[in-house]
Amino acid sequence: MPLITRLFIKTGLVYFVISLLIGISSQIPSLHFPAITPLFWHMLMLGWITQIIIGVSLWMFPGRKKEESFQNQRLGWIAYAGLNSGLFLRVISEPLIYAYPNTIWGELLVVSAVLHFVGIGSYVLEIWPRVMSRKQRLNRRKKRK
Amino acid sequence: MPLISRWMIRLSLVYLLLGLTAGSLMLINKAWMVHPLLWAALPAHIEWMIFGWIIQFTLGTAYWILPRFLDSKSRGNEPMAWTMLLSLNLGIWFIIADGFSLIPYAGLSGRVLETLGVVLFALLHWKRIVTYGDHEH
Structure with missing residues (x-):
């Protein structure tokens, strides 16, 4: 299993646990904070499920470059950095824009949206050409040789 | 990877981009405040992300990766x-149309179509969820 996949899966597991802890705190009025519901759902759906899907597909889909280097897995690394920095920034800034509207937290939330876009866009660019038939995979392998 | 899986996985990637665009705009x-009407995209964002992206990607990958039939090497009734593919995707768009009140009974029709897609998926894969262990000896 390549390093990028291990990172996606392990980060996903961390988000899974944190999202459920937030789910528990959402049921306790004294532990409530602003934007708790969207944060719970996004940590679960994006932080956990989407990261697991991305990590496993980068590993299992045909056409993977087996030699590990930043260059060979460049789009995967950009996806990891974009998605996780974007999500982390959102988790911090989204509750704070309710407490401090019209401050830097608003700008950081916009940055987080852009980072999400960069991350997911890089993943789509990486995986789209790897959605191929057996025949296409064999032809590609022949060309490489 | 069979053609049906390629279609489902690529469609799921398109839905991922659509859902992401809607989500990013709502976050911004x-x-x-860009426009208050942007919040109307919330049901479409949820539908694209859950049924379009997560569920369709998973079903498309399962169609490819689960064991094929031993006798014919096929993946069942094409x-x-x-x-299944058509029904699931029509269902997604009916649900989205319902969010904008475009078609009467669109919500109900959408969920019925999605259910039909999932039932067909279960029927197609039921006999493919097997172990080859008994055939090896």
């Missing part, structure tokens, strides 16, 4: 698989 709208 929280910080800087017209049924295409109906």
